[in-house]
Amino acid sequence: MTKGYFIGLDDKTTCGGKVLDGDTRVMLYGIAHAREGDRVTCGKDGETYQIVGGVSHVISHGKRVAGTLDSFSNCPCEAQLIPSVFTASYQNETSPAPQATRRAAQPATYSDRAATTKSQLADPKLMEKAVSPFPNSGVSTSPSDCNHPDQMEELAAYIAGEMNRNIKHPAVLKMKELINYDSSAAARKFLELPWYARLAGAPNFNSIAWTKKLEAMAIWTKQVGQNME
Numbered sequence: 001m002t003k004g005y006f007i008g009l010d011d012k013t014t015c016g017g018k019v020l021d022g023d024t025r026v027m028l029y030g031i032a033h034a035r036e037g038d039r040v041t042c043g044k045d046g047e048t049y050q051i052v053g054g055v056s057h058v059i060s061h062g063k064r065v066a067g068t069l070d071s072f073s074n075c076p077c078e079a080q081l082i083p084s085v086f087t088a089s090y091q092n093e094t095s096p097a098p099q100a101t102r103r104a105a106q107p108a109t110y111s112d113r114a115a116t117t118k119s120q121l122a123d124p125k126l127m128e129k130a131v132s133p134f135p136n137s138g139v140s141t142s143p144s145d146c147n148h149p150d151q152m153e154e155l156a157a158y159i160a161g162e163m164n165r166n167i168k169h170p171a172v173l174k175m176k177e178l179i180n181y182d183s184s185a186a187a188r189k190f191l192e193l194p195w196y197a198r199l200a201g202a203p204n205f206n207s208i209a210w211t212k213k214l215e216a217m218a219i220w221t222k223q224v225g226q227n228m229e
Contacts, residue, residue: 002092004055004069005083007034013079016043019051023060027221028088034071034081035063042075049075055090171219178216183209 008031009022020039022032034040036054041047053071054064064070066081069092073079183205190202 002069003089004067004092005086006055006058006088006090007051007066007068007071007081007083008032008085008088009034011084012082013040013043013073013075013077014082015073015075015077015079017041017049017073017075017079018043019066019081020048025061027218028085030221031085031088033060033088034066035060036066036071037063038066040073040075040081042073042077042079044075044077047075049073051081055092058090171222175216175219178212178219181209181212 006028007019008028009019011019011034013019018041019034020041022034022038024032027033034051036051038051039048040051042049050073051066051071052074053066055067055070056064058065058067067090068081068083069090071081073081186205186208187202190198190205
């Protein structure tokens, strides 16, 4: 497997250009992540071009997220993209075409810190809840036709370990509350309401669960993200 790094707003290119766009709806380690089609300048002619290509197994709001192994600028230089944050990494199973000549130091992994076993956790199922916000809904976050490694699993294990080591912290308590939201239980409670209380129709409980998961991720990013609190 080959390791790559995600590209964010204001990251540079090998020709001296800069990434002009970033999606702020979900932050990656405190940065707005760039996606295929986002604008990037050329350091040679000063014109604005687009990011071409993205990580096939990481999709953000319908577009592939830009990464060093899979993306480049379509400026005349065909410049490679240089990451500024090396904690936001991903892996490809096959070796890609040669990309940026600038080699980055390998970041520390979370594998060792994520080795907390279920017997040691204050909430043994915390990691499963973090990885899959819809445990009983039939919604899968890992499509069966995708053979790429689940990048969320390692991150979720790390977050779960940190949360259980700081179990009384207000931010941890809030994140646990958000992650523990059970869309199936909420749906059952709705069906138990009187008929007149259900006239407006049922809420989308899966969307509520997903929103709560994103809110938990935002709290986590605020606590540990680069240049954050």
